[in-house]
Structure formats: C-alpha cells, structure tokens
Amino acid sequence: MRSAVLWHAPAERTYAVSRPLQLEDIAVPEPRAGEVLVKIERASLCHSDLSVIDGSRVRPLPMALGHEASGTIVGTGPGVDDVRSGDRVVLVFVPACGQCRACTSGRPALCHRGAEANGSGDLLHGEALLRTADGGRINHHLGVSAFSEYAVVARESVVVIDDDVPFDIAAMFGCAALTGIGAVLNTAQVTAGQSVIVFGLGAVGLMAVMAAAQVSGTTVIAIDPLAQKRELALRCGAHFVGDPASAEALVAEHAGDGVDVAVEAVGSARVMEACLGLLTRGGALVSVGLPHPEQILSIQALQFPGMGKRLLGSYMGDAVPARDIPRYVQLWRDGRLPVELLHTDTKPLAEINEGLDALADGEVVRRLFLMS
Missing domain, CATH: 3.40.50.720 (NAD(P)-binding Rossmann-like Domain)
Known part of the structure; x- marks a missing residue:
C-alpha cells in the first residue's frame, strides 16, 4: 500500500519544495487480536498533522501521518465480532481502553492507555505494525495513520456509520466535529x-x-x-x-x-x-x-x-465517540450542522505536501484526499 511517511521534523517551508511527506510502498499489516483492517476512503488534512511536521507536537519518527478519516472495514482480527467487513466507519484518534480512571469516569477522550499508545506511535493492543522494506519501524499517528490506502487500527478507533453518509462528510466527524x-x-x-x-x-x-x-x-x-x-x-x-x-x-x-x-x-x-x-x-x-x-x-x-x-x-471535545458521532451525524441530517460547507476540495494523495502549504496559509478549511 502507499502511505505518506514523515521522516524528519521540523520541516522547512514551503512544503511543496521541502516535501516532508514521502509516499512509500509498505506492506499491508494483518490485524491482531482486537484490531481491524480499514480501507481508507477519504482522509482530511488537519492542523494536528501540520503540528507534527512543523515541530509544535513532537512525535517519534518516522511516522505515517493522518488521523481524520472515513473508510470501510475489510478485515477483522481475533476477538472482534461486533463489526464486520463492509461496515462503513469513522476513525477516531483516541482509542479508549474502557478500564483506566478516565474511561471509567465517562471521559474516554482522556484515556490513559490511549494517550500512552498515541505518544509512543504504537496501537492500543500492541506495538507498531508498519515496517519499511528493510524491516525498520514506522510509527502510527494517533492510532490511525490515515494517509495510507489501508490502516490497521484498534477496534476502539472506529465508529460504525450508516451507508448513506458520504465518505467526504463522514471523514470530518472523526476530529473536527468531535473537537x-x-x-x-x-x-x-x-x-x-x-x-x-x-x-x-x-x-x-x-x-x-x-x-x-x-x-x-x-x-x-x-x-x-x-x-x-x-x-x-x-x-x-x-x-x-x-x-x-x-x-x-x-x-x-x-x-x-x-x-x-x-x-x-x-x-x-x-x-x-x-x-x-x-x-x-x-x-x-x-x-x-x-x-x-x-x-x-x-x-x-x-x-x-x-x-x-x-x-x-x-481534548477531543470531551467526546464519547460511540455516542456523539451518531448524534452529530443526525444533527447534520436534520440540517442543523452544515458540515459540507467546510469541505474545500478533494485532491489525490500525491498532492499532500502542497496541501500542507494551503492549510498553513489558511487557503483551505478541510482538504480531503483520495488514497488511490
């Protein structure tokens, strides 16, 4: 699969020239216990991606970026029986363990184990799966790494949505809407x-x-x-x-x-x-x-x-994603949240670095990317 990987940060402007994100061909990983394989349909460029590139948020490198996305489940690991291949999903950038003090107090956006995994570039249920051609580690971004054709994520990182919600709209519910x-x-x-x-x-x-x-x-x-x-x-x-x-x-x-x-x-x-x-x-x-x-x-x-x-x-709008994403989607359906107004345009993944410049300059609100 193709994946946009950040090798060095901070990167110099303009990003169209310095090209901090490189499209790499890497193996599609297999989901482990508690994980799912998602075909990424749309991924949005967000300031949280840009903050890793400009050095405002220090993350372990190399890292496959992207965290706001929608897609389709195409595979499940052992123990995952409440979602199945073909389900449309919104990806969520904090996988909640359900057991830490934040989760048990009703604040899964502040999950301790999820934050630890996100900070180290791992997944909630195990170490990073992405690898270079010679076996080197590539870190996951916020448990998602959505600027890729496929992503293995924790089951806790997806919320199933109805089939009638367009992928362009759905992608923006994973970060911008929740937050x-x-x-x-x-x-x-x-x-x-x-x-x-x-x-x-x-x-x-x-x-x-x-x-x-x-x-x-x-x-x-x-x-x-x-x-x-x-x-x-x-x-x-x-x-x-x-x-x-x-x-x-x-x-x-x-x-x-x-x-x-x-x-x-x-x-x-x-x-x-x-x-x-x-x-x-x-x-x-x-x-x-x-x-x-x-x-x-x-x-x-x-x-x-x-x-x-x-x-x-x-943080993440104090959201409970499984509760709030369907709730916000319904507000959109009712015409009370015109989320479509924020969709500036859609570009191929090959133009990701040019998109970084457009976002940094305030030229776009949400630019979405096609993975293929």
Whole structure:
C-alpha cells in the first residue's frame, strides 16, 4: 500500500519544495487480536498533522501521518465480532481502553492507555505494525495513520456509520466535529440564550460556531483575520463576525458586559489571555487549539476567585465517540450542522505536501484526499 511517511521534523517551508511527506510502498499489516483492517476512503488534512511536521507536537519518527478519516472495514482480527467487513466507519484518534480512571469516569477522550499508545506511535493492543522494506519501524499517528490506502487500527478507533453518509462528510466527524462541536456541547455545555465567541475559524472553530448556533437563542460571534473565513462563519450560523481588532467592540455591542463562553481554537496563549478579558462574570474560556509547548499563559489570577471565571481544557471535545458521532451525524441530517460547507476540495494523495502549504496559509478549511 502507499502511505505518506514523515521522516524528519521540523520541516522547512514551503512544503511543496521541502516535501516532508514521502509516499512509500509498505506492506499491508494483518490485524491482531482486537484490531481491524480499514480501507481508507477519504482522509482530511488537519492542523494536528501540520503540528507534527512543523515541530509544535513532537512525535517519534518516522511516522505515517493522518488521523481524520472515513473508510470501510475489510478485515477483522481475533476477538472482534461486533463489526464486520463492509461496515462503513469513522476513525477516531483516541482509542479508549474502557478500564483506566478516565474511561471509567465517562471521559474516554482522556484515556490513559490511549494517550500512552498515541505518544509512543504504537496501537492500543500492541506495538507498531508498519515496517519499511528493510524491516525498520514506522510509527502510527494517533492510532490511525490515515494517509495510507489501508490502516490497521484498534477496534476502539472506529465508529460504525450508516451507508448513506458520504465518505467526504463522514471523514470530518472523526476530529473536527468531535473537537469543535464537543467543545460547545460537552465541555462548555452551552445553554439557550447564552452568548458565545469563537476565535479561529478553521474547521474546529467553524464546527464550534455551528454547534453554538443550533442552540436556541444563542448569540454567536466569530473572529478571524481572514475575510473569507468570516464569510464562511456567517454561512455556518454566526450572527456577527469580525477580525481580532474588532472583538472587544463586538462583544460590548452584542453581549453587554461580556460573553458567557469563549472558544479559543487558534492555539495561542496570547489569544487565550484576550478571551479571558471578554468573559462576563462566571463565564468560561474553552481552550481547544494546541499552542506550542513553549508558550506560557500570563493572566491576572484574581479573575478566577474574584469573578468566578473558568478555564476549561477540551481534548477531543470531551467526546464519547460511540455516542456523539451518531448524534452529530443526525444533527447534520436534520440540517442543523452544515458540515459540507467546510469541505474545500478533494485532491489525490500525491498532492499532500502542497496541501500542507494551503492549510498553513489558511487557503483551505478541510482538504480531503483520495488514497488511490
């Protein structure tokens, strides 16, 4: 099978020239106990992929990248009897063991064993399976490695969906939807009539806009420096949009003394600090973006005990994928989550490095790739 492998990081821009992802021919692995073999139908390019390439997220290399995808099961390992060949699936980037303290407390997105396997480049049920032609190890990305024609993943990394959901739509439910929608509905638990501001209108931020807009009576403000993304936010349900310099004035005009919820989907400590200043008393900042590890948050501590403000981390939208993906797909079916608006275009896998540049420059929201 062909697989897009990252050999060295950080890579230099432009990526179309430095070509950090190389298409390699590697053997299709066999699923072990508790694993399934998936034919990847569509894979999306996400900032979490880019963060490995630019060095913001350090991962063991070489690594077969890609984590947001949809596909079809074509094989199962021993002990897997609740899914079968032919099932359409969304791939999930945190495989939950079901036994650690996070899983047993109802927070599988924070699974300890899943995080350990993801960090080491292994799979939930065993060490990495991918190999170079001479037998060298290739690490898995977030238990998925979706920029490949096939992927062996833990059974816990797939959620079965109905056959009528297009692969283009389904792919975006594995990361962007879980993260952005979950930040609003699960982490912040936005309720009717609240005001919400979203900073950063990539796919995750726009999913947050959609989710906030479908809650009755909310006021949704969307902020991004790029005009085309602000226009897209209006189509996704935002009521008011602006660039970062206009955020304070928009909040004063449309949310009085501050917003109830701010979603930070940029990955910037500076933006997080600004968001805290826009909250009303008792408001919540939901941190979704991934800042570089060297960024430090510097804020007035008194805002928390003195004004009741809250800072909430949200990883994978505090999702329970088996519950939330079908729920979000139904909202899409009902016309309340226009996920299709985020699909910029579809390209062959051979253009993956050019796609990295387009994502880094803000030219695309979700570019999907065909594996063959």
